[in-house]
Amino acid sequence: MGTTKRTLLGLLAVASALAGCDGDGGTDAGGTDAGAGEDGAVADAARPEDAAADDAGADGAVDEEEITLGRLLVASASSDALHVVDLDGAETFALSLGEPETIRALYAHPSSRYVYAVLDDEIAILDTGVTLESHGGHFHVDKGAPAVLSDHFHEVSAGFFAVHGEANGRFALAFDHGEASGPSAVTLLQERTLAATVPTSFRRVELERHEGFAIVFAGHLFATLPPAEGASAGRLTVREVADPDVVETERPCTSPTGIAANGFAALVACAEHVLVAELHDDHFDYETVAYPASLEGARLSELRAVGMRPWEGGMLGTGETRVVARWGDRGLAIIQPASPSAIIALPIASPVVDFRPDHAGEHLVVLTADGNLHRFELADGAAAGAPIAIAGAGASSRLAVGARDAFVSVPAMNRIVPVEIEHWEAEAPLALPFTPGALVVATISPDALAHEAHEH
Numbered sequence: 001m002g003t004t005k006r007t008l009l010g011l012l013a014v015a016s017a018l019a020g021c022d023g024d025g026g027t028d029a030g031g032t033d034a035g036a037g038e039d040g041a042v043a044d045a046a047r048p049e050d051a052a053a054d055d056a057g058a059d060g061a062v063d064e065e066e067i068t069l070g071r072l073l074v075a076s077a078s079s080d081a082l083h084v085v086d087l088d089g090a091e092t093f094a095l096s097l098g099e100p101e102t103i104r105a106l107y108a109h110p111s112s113r114y115v116y117a118v119l120d121d122e123i124a125i126l127d128t129g130v131t132l133e134s135h136g137g138h139f140h141v142d143k144g145a146p147a148v149l150s151d152h153f154h155e156v157s158a159g160f161f162a163v164h165g166e167a168n169g170r171f172a173l174a175f176d177h178g179e180a181s182g183p184s185a186v187t188l189l190q191e192r193t194l195a196a197t198v199p200t201s202f203r204r205v206e207l208e209r210h211e212g213f214a215i216v217f218a219g220h221l222f223a224t225l226p227p228a229e230g231a232s233a234g235r236l237t238v239r240e241v242a243d244p245d246v247v248e249t250e251r252p253c254t255s256p257t258g259i260a261a262n263g264f265a266a267l268v269a270c271a272e273h274v275l276v277a278e279l280h281d282d283h284f285d286y287e288t289v290a291y292p293a294s295l296e297g298a299r300l301s302e303l304r305a306v307g308m309r310p311w312e313g314g315m316l317g318t319g320e321t322r323v324v325a326r327w328g329d330r331g332l333a334i335i336q337p338a339s340p341s342a343i344i345a346l347p348i349a350s351p352v353v354d355f356r357p358d359h360a361g362e363h364l365v366v367l368t369a370d371g372n373l374h375r376f377e378l379a380d381g382a383a384a385g386a387p388i389a390i391a392g393a394g395a396s397s398r399l400a401v402g403a404r405d406a407f408v409s410v411p412a413m414n415r416i417v418p419v420e421i422e423h424w425e426a427e428a429p430l431a432l433p434f435t436p437g438a439l440v441v442a443t444i445s446p447d448a449l450a451h452e453a454h455e456h
Contacts, residue, residue: 066138066139066140066141066445067139067141067445067447067448068087068088068130068132068141068143068443068444068445068448069087069088069402069403069404069405069444069445069448070087070110070128070130070402070403070441070442070443070444070445070448071084071085071086071087071128071129071130071146071441071442071443072084072085072087072400072402072407072416072439072440072441073085073106073108073115073126073128073146073439073440073441073442074409074416074432074436074437074438074439075102075103075106075117075436075437075438075439076102076103076434076435076436076437077102077411077434077435077436077437078102078434078435078437079096079102079434080096080097080098080099080100080101080102080103081094081095081096081433081434082094082095082096082097082103082117082126083095083432083433083434083436084128084129084146085430086143087402087404087405087441093129093145093146094433095126095146095147095148096148097117097119097124097148098148099119099122099124101119101120102119102437103117103118103119103124103437103438104118104119104120104438105117105118105161105438106118106438106439106440107161107162107163107172107440108163108440108441108442109163109164109165109170109191109442110359110402110403110441110442110444111132111442111443111444111445111446112163112170112191112442112443113127113128113130113131113132113191113442113443114126114127114128114149114172114191114194114442115128115440115442116153116161116163116172117438118158118161120157121155121156121157122152122153122154122155122156123152123153123156123158123161123174124148124149124152125148125149125151125152125153125194125200126146126147126148126149127146127147127148127149127194127196128146128442128443129143129144129145129146129147130142130143130144130443131143131144132443132445132446134167138447139445139446139447141445147196149194149196149200150196151194151199151200153174153187153189153202156174156176156187157176157177158174158175158176159175159176159177159211160174160175160177160212160213160214161173161174161175162214162215162216162259163191164215164216164217164261165191165216165217166263168190168192169219170190170191170192171188171189171190171191171216171241172188172189172191173186173187173188173189173214173215173216173221174186174187175212175213175214175223177210177211177212178209182209183206183207183208183209184206184207184208184209184210184211184212185204185205185206185207186204186205186207186214186221186223186244187202187203187204187205188202188203188204188205188216188221188241188244189201189202189203203241203244205221205223205244205245207223207225208225208226209226210224210225210226212224212225212226212256213256213258213259213268214259215259215260215261215266216241216261217261217265217266217277217279218279218284219240219241219242220238220239220240220241220248220284221238221239221240221241221244222236222237222238222259222261222266222268222277223236223237223239224236224237224253224256224259224268225237227254232254233252233253233254234252234253234254234255234256234270235250235251235252235253236250236251236252236253236256236268236270236275236277237249237250238250238251238277238284249284251275251277251286252270252272253268253270253272253275254270254271254272255270255271256268256269256270256271257269257270257299257300257301258300258301258302258303258325259303260303260304260305260323261305262305262306262321262323264278264279264321264338265277265278265279265321265337267303267305267323267335267337268303269299269300269301269303269325271299272288273288273289273290273291274288274289274291274300274335274337274343275288276288276289276337276341278337287337287341289335289337289341289342289343291343292342292343292345294343294345295327295333295343295345296330298327298328298329298330299328300325300326300327300328300333300335300343301325301326302325302326303323303324303325303335304323304324304325304355304356304357305322305323305357306321306322306323306324306357306361306378321336321337321338322334322335322336322357322361322378323335323337324355324357324364324378326352326355327345327346329351330345330347330348331345331346331347331348331352332346332348332352332355332364332366333345333346334346334364334378334381344380344381345381346364346376346381348366348368348374349368350368350369350370350372351368351369351395352366352367352368352369353367353368353369353394353395353397353398353399354366354367354397354398354399355367355399356399356400356401356406357378357401358401358406358421359401359402359403359404359444359448359449360449361378362377362378362379363375363376363377363378363384363421364376364377364378364381365399365401365406365421367390367393367397367399367408368387369394369395370394371389371390371391371392371393371394371397372387372388372389372390373387373388373390373393373399373406373408373419374387375421375424384424385424388419388424388425388426390408390410390417390419390426391410391413391417392410392412392413393408393409393410393417394412396411397409397410397411398436398437398438398439399439400439400440400441401421401441402441402444403441403444403445403448403449404420404421404422404448405418405419405420405421405427406418406419406421407419407439407441409436409437409439410429410436411435411436411437413429414431414432414433414434414435414436415429415430415431415432415436416429416430416432416436416439417429417430418430
């Protein structure tokens with residue numbers, strides 16, 4: 001990866017923040033007025049890392065009340081109800097979307113205040129009620145009741161959804177694949193424009209008809225498209241978020257099956273190889289990672305980037321380069337795009353139900369259809385402890401990963417089973433008033449694990 005790459009992380013946040021979704025300005029999550037820049041992008045009105053740094057203690061430690069493990073949101077499998085659990089003290093809240101349909105999926109950036117509930121033809125936005133305010137070397141935590149925002153992605157059927165980015169540069173993106181005879185479209189939302197009292201601005205980018213993938217990375221929209229007229233290969237298109245109608249770059253990418261981005265690169269699984277767009281100063285360098293023979297021709301899909309680790313190198317962190325992907329029906333694969341580039345095949349006997357990198361960027365947590373929860377080393381794919389059998393779990397279960405625990409739903413018993421990741425032990429189950437469906441953990445303090453390390 002190299003020292004030069006790590007110095008670019010600060011530039012990444014700046015570039016992402018300046019590439020605004022709302023061309024007429026907007027409001028950040030705290031209600032700060034953000035004016036429009038000269039190029040129509042949202043100006044960076046309130047960078048959280050510019051806050052005073054003298055709030056930290058003399059030894060840099062953070063007070064316990066300024067750390068949060070976040071909130072676990074669990075959707076009902078048969079209604080629009082949600083159960084919200086505060087992971088710092090077992091306080092619970094009940095929410096309802098007021099919609100006559102069930103929630104298909106829940107998405108959130110781990111440290112975000114907002115959660116996105118995907119329905120059939122719209123996406124509701126939930127406020128966890130927790131605000132993380134950066135103060136130099138640590139965060140202040142303010143808690144309230146969760147709520148459903150009045151703004152939402154209206155008349156959007158999300159064939160693909162993603163949330164990516166840090167601080168003011170974080171974007172939520174819905175790729176509506178449209179009707180068979182109509183165009184596709186990407187709808188963008190910059191999270192900093194969300195507020196309870198100010199209308200949110202959404203930007204819709206019309207694309208050619210395609211059931212593809214898209215993500216916002218470093219102020220640019222990466223979207224896969226079908227072959228151009230007269231061409232045989234599909235393509236990855238790259239365009240600035242501030243001017244999405246102009247395509248800056250196209251790269252060949254046939255039959256893509258997944259996309260993800262971390263702090264340094266965007267990765268796309270194409271039929272030919274994994275295409276990597278690395279951020280270098282003010283441009284991207286494009287490289288490819290070949291599929292090894294060990295994959296036996298099976299495609300990779302559902303790419304998931306290993307999370308950032310902001311406590312290790314300043315508020316923006318050193319980051320992590322690995323990406324994990326589903327390897328057909330044979331298991332998982334760990335993609336290492338940095339030098340030396342490699343793809344590690346991880347065969348798993350039982351079908352993989354769900355998989356998530358842990359918050360520390362050290363382990364991969366995997367739930368399989370036989371009800372076992374597995375832990376693997378992200379560095380080399382080696383098993384890290386014996387599997388834990390979750391009573392009643394199976395193919396209909398779901399998995400979420402927080403700062404300390406993994407959470408496995410057991411629909412047959414209307415409960416969630418937490419598993420402490422570091423010591424790899426199951427804990428007392430959480431009873432639910434309904435059969436659980438989708439689940440996610442949000443609003444985790446970025447420095448939560450640093451605090452736990454200090455305590456130990």
